[in-house]
Amino acid sequence: MSAVTEPSKFIIEQNQRALKELPFDNIADEQDADRGSIAKLEPGIVKDDKGTVIWDDSDSFL
Numbered sequence: 001m002s003a004v005t006e007p008s009k010f011i012i013e014q015n016q017r018a019l020k021e022l023p024f025d026n027i028a029d030e031q032d033a034d035r036g037s038i039a040k041l042e043p044g045i046v047k048d049d050k051g052t053v054i055w056d057d058s059d060s061f062l
Contacts, residue, residue, distance in 0.1 A: 007015075044058035 044056065045053055046055035048054050
């Protein structure tokens with residue numbers, strides 16, 4: 001197991017910068033995710049405008 005080390009000055013500064021710049025007080029996305037699935041894609045297949053399948057999730061549980 002690796003030893004725990006303290007973050008470097010660079011990492012601390014970057015984390016402080018992110019806290020100032022990003023909207024960490026806006027938790028709407030987290031609340032939406034906690035509520036669960038909004039809708040299920042049926043049949044789980046997405047096609048582009050030419051009809052080519054670009055996503056097929058029809059047999060996946062995710």
